[in-house]
């Protein structure tokens with residue numbers, strides 16, 4: 545049976561979007577998602593995202609399979625793409641509609657802006673080791689600037705969950721980090737029982753950070769929305785960043801704020817349609 549899809553990207557973090565509104569079960573299996581994401585033998589993408597019916601009073605449910613077939617709790621760039629995709633399905637692309645989206649990380653609220661950007665209320669960051677999860681500290685303690693040995697070197701890491709796990713290291717020069725080599729070693733380190741996303745951050749100014757990411761289940765990507773949010777929170781916790789900053793990723797910039805008022809994290813960035821087809 546043919547499956548209709550639309551390809552979107554958020555700063556080059558690219559996804560295959562599927563209109564799954566008529567069923568609560570994803571239209572493809574994790575194994576099929578791996579094939580669809582293949583950049584040589586498939587459509588190509590960092591993940592497959594499903595727009596499913598809402599749950600518990602929400603407008604829609606988002607589920608996502610990474611390009612390795614694993615299912616993460618949340619995806620920041622993906623939820624901006626999902627919001628634009630849904631707006632197009634509903635014929636509301638040119639409005640400032642806000643959606644309430646059920647995810648495995650809780651309810652997220654993306655709002656479309658007229659300039660084409662999408663602002664997402666990403667909720668509260670989770671900071672306790674047991675919530676991330678990591679065994680780097682006792683379950684009821686935060687993991688801020690603690691040593692972690694990877695690839696024969698000690699790294700000072702801060703861990704933050706945006707629903708999905710992130711391990712952040714501040715470095716002098718992000719370009720000098722051998723991401724392809726050390727990324728998998730962070731991802732699969734025994735202190736992260738559910739694996740981890742890994743971000744390296746260079747502070748240009750306290751309101752301008754450069755980031756490179758190794759994503760759990762997807763490897764090196766051009767951008768990671770939850771990673772940018774987690775990194776800004778890590779920057780505030782370590783005194784490296786203001787509460788509001790531009791995060792420059794290989795695919796472009798995201799604006800992130802950890803609000804002093806409600807302690808929630810807000811992310812603003814683009815989401816663009818690439819093409820549509822069927823497989």
Ligand SMILES: N[C@@H](CCC[C@H](N)C(=O)O)C(=O)O
Nearest residue numbers: 616619620621708768769770
């Ligand atoms: N690229 C995403 C994150 C996708 C999920 C991640 N790979 C994980 O397994 O947690 C983003 O923009 O947040």
